[in-house]
Amino acid sequence: MGPHEDIDANVHELDNGTQEDLIGHDPEDLAFLHPEPGNIVLNNPKPPQRLEWFSVVCIICNRMIGTGIFSTPTTVIQYTHGVGITLLFWLGGAIAAMAGILVYMEFGLTTPRYYFMGQGKISVPRNGGELHYLKDIIRRPLFLSTCVFGLTFVLLGNVATNSISFGIRVLEASGKPVDNFAARGIAIAVVSFACVFHGTWRQGGIYLNNIFALIKITMLLVIIITGFVSYAGVFKRSAAASNNFNVHKAFKDPAKDSYGFAESFLAILFAFGGFNQANYVMSEIDNPIRGYKWPAFLAVAWICILYMLVNIEYFIVVPVEEQLSGVDVAQTFFEYTFGTISSAGHNIAPRVLAGFMAVSSLGNIIVMTYTAARVKQEIAKEGILPFRRFISRNFSMPNILIGKLPGRLLKPVQDETPIGALILHWSLSVLLILATGAQKNPDASYQILKSRAGSGFNTVVSTVAAALFTIANAFPIIAAWIPPTGKLHASTGIYFPWYATPTVGWTVIALGFVYWLVFRYIVPHIGDHKGKKLKVQRKLFFHEEHQYPVQWHEQLKFDWVTSRSSGDDFAWADEDIEVRVRGQKAL
Numbered sequence: 001m002g003p004h005e006d007i008d009a010n011v012h013e014l015d016n017g018t019q020e021d022l023i024g025h026d027p028e029d030l031a032f033l034h035p036e037p038g039n040i041v042l043n044n045p046k047p048p049q050r051l052e053w054f055s056v057v058c059i060i061c062n063r064m065i066g067t068g069i070f071s072t073p074t075t076v077i078q079y080t081h082g083v084g085i086t087l088l089f090w091l092g093g094a095i096a097a098m099a100g101i102l103v104y105m106e107f108g109l110t111t112p113r114y115y116f117m118g119q120g121k122i123s124v125p126r127n128g129g130e131l132h133y134l135k136d137i138i139r140r141p142l143f144l145s146t147c148v149f150g151l152t153f154v155l156l157g158n159v160a161t162n163s164i165s166f167g168i169r170v171l172e173a174s175g176k177p178v179d180n181f182a183a184r185g186i187a188i189a190v191v192s193f194a195c196v197f198h199g200t201w202r203q204g205g206i207y208l209n210n211i212f213a214l215i216k217i218t219m220l221l222v223i224i225i226t227g228f229v230s231y232a233g234v235f236k237r238s239a240a241a242s243n244n245f246n247v248h249k250a251f252k253d254p255a256k257d258s259y260g261f262a263e264s265f266l267a268i269l270f271a272f273g274g275f276n277q278a279n280y281v282m283s284e285i286d287n288p289i290r291g292y293k294w295p296a297f298l299a300v301a302w303i304c305i306l307y308m309l310v311n312i313e314y315f316i317v318v319p320v321e322e323q324l325s326g327v328d329v330a331q332t333f334f335e336y337t338f339g340t341i342s343s344a345g346h347n348i349a350p351r352v353l354a355g356f357m358a359v360s361s362l363g364n365i366i367v368m369t370y371t372a373a374r375v376k377q378e379i380a381k382e383g384i385l386p387f388r389r390f391i392s393r394n395f396s397m398p399n400i401l402i403g404k405l406p407g408r409l410l411k412p413v414q415d416e417t418p419i420g421a422l423i424l425h426w427s428l429s430v431l432l433i434l435a436t437g438a439q440k441n442p443d444a445s446y447q448i449l450k451s452r453a454g455s456g457f458n459t460v461v462s463t464v465a466a467a468l469f470t471i472a473n474a475f476p477i478i479a480a481w482i483p484p485t486g487k488l489h490a491s492t493g494i495y496f497p498w499y500a501t502p503t504v505g506w507t508v509i510a511l512g513f514v515y516w517l518v519f520r521y522i523v524p525h526i527g528d529h530k531g532k533k534l535k536v537q538r539k540l541f542f543h544e545e546h547q548y549p550v551q552w553h554e555q556l557k558f559d560w561v562t563s564r565s566s567g568d569d570f571a572w573a574d575e576d577i578e579v580r581v582r583g584q585k586a587l
Contacts, residue, residue: 050286058213068271079260084250128378148512160432163187172354212363227313
């Protein structure tokens with residue numbers, strides 16, 4: 001393959017090569033942006049469309065703060081049976097999240113790498129996250145990591161779970177009975193809203209994400225302040241802190257079931273999930289070295305602190321004996337605080353909690369639709385999906401101006417959105433919402449869908465962080481295969497068998513492997529593809545910003561070419577890639 005083998009790229013399509021279509025591009029690029037027939041031309045966002053540090057923080061915070069911080073404490077205490085172990089598990093989840101963001105920071109700022117003449121390999125961050133990190137680590141067999149990750153993300157990287165949760169919580173918050181049909185109708189409506197909104201107004205989707213992030217942080221601060229106010233004796237019911245935090249009782253009579261420990265820690269990891277969201281949109285971040293590195297780290301650290309404080313507040317207010325009896329911890333917290341303010345508070349508190357959870361789910365739907373669509377677009381650009389040309393391209397949207405915001409004037413810049421990827425995202429989300437319709441209780445559908453989800457660096461820090469992150473994720477993967485015993489065995493089969501979670505996860509990975517086998521060894525021998533292999537042609541266009549190259553444009557073309565020799569991998573890896581800096585070849 002020669003010097004091009006480690007180079008990858010980015011995405012938008014022009015129907016013709018007129019200069020009018022290329023307004024906004026530098027003159028030295030124009031000669032190279034007239035696409036040949038069949039080429040797709042994609043443009044990365046330019047200032048002021050790029051994500052600044054505040055939006056990076058909000059993307060991570062909005063994704064991390066979900067319904068897990070409200071629902072997971074109930075699950076964890078049931079599995080651990082102790083205040084001390086519960087808080088240690090939450091601390092372990094925080095450490096795993098911090099280790100995880102350190103790993104993703106290094107990957108995000110060092111992968112992929114491009115070869116520039118006279119400069120060697122230089123990393124240029126791009127959208128896609130794990131798609132490119134796995135490609136860089138697992139280079140053989142060809143397309144294996146792409147197919148396994150790609151199919152897994154396409155199938156599971158959707159918002160069906162959050163959409164059903166939103167439908168349930170909206171009905172609860174409004175005081176209506178949770179009807180199966182109504183909950184699913186609301187779920188489909190909110191998925192459709194998110195996809196249409198992001199498809200028509202990219203910048204508006206970023207504004208909406210930032211607003212939800214601020215609202216969610218405010219909600220957690222309200223819970224934290226309320227807990228301390230309860231400890232001060234403001235509410236009618238006395239706080240439970242003195243008993244719950246008694247050092248002689250905190251670790252007394254812990255659970256002894258490994259399955260319960262695995263499920264509780266897995267639930268905590270799920271609650272801390274989402275710290276990698278900014279890695280999915282790296283090529284849209286302005287000056288990633290400064291605009292991503294510290295904002296991402298501080299955002300995750302901030303959420304970890306908030307989560308630990310929220311769990312402490314739960315134990316300040318709700319006696320551990322009641323938590324072990326099976327009550328909803330968050331709901332009881334609201335009942336023992338806000339519910340004591342008036343005679344009607346006992347009925348209002350659950351609705352307030354449902355409102356908090358509805359906002360959390362809606363925020364997740366907004367941010368996940370934005371980031372997941374970019375990842376699915378990158379997967380399509382690898383050539384492994386049907387309708388790859390449609391899914392991998394961008395579409396120009398009309399300018400939507402909202403005038404002058406505080407401190408800056410927005411310039412009229414054309415929005416380009418991945419409509420094809422958003423349609424794919426919408427289709428799989430709606431399909432899963434409908435596929436679980438056989439469950440008469442939408443809570444059962446939610447539980448089933450939830451069960452299947454889930455540079456400049458110090459090398460010592462990187463190694464330790466990677467080890468911690470690996471151990472934290474390996475423990476529930478192994479322990480989940482140990483069946484529960486005693487009372488736990490009877491309580492785990494309410495919605496699905498105990499082995500459903502690990503089985504579904506490994507089944508999806510196996511399907512990805514089967515997909516690779518079909519794509520790699522069967523497709524080239526049938527129909528119009530007989531005797532041919534896929535060839536991806538790329539041209540990358542870079543400009544220098546902040547003293548390092550930043551990708552501005554990409555040309556992309558898919559071709560099925562005649563195999564040069566039987567069993568030869570060369571045609572599969574033969575990507576014609578040109579790297580250009582301000583119109584001049586860089587290699």
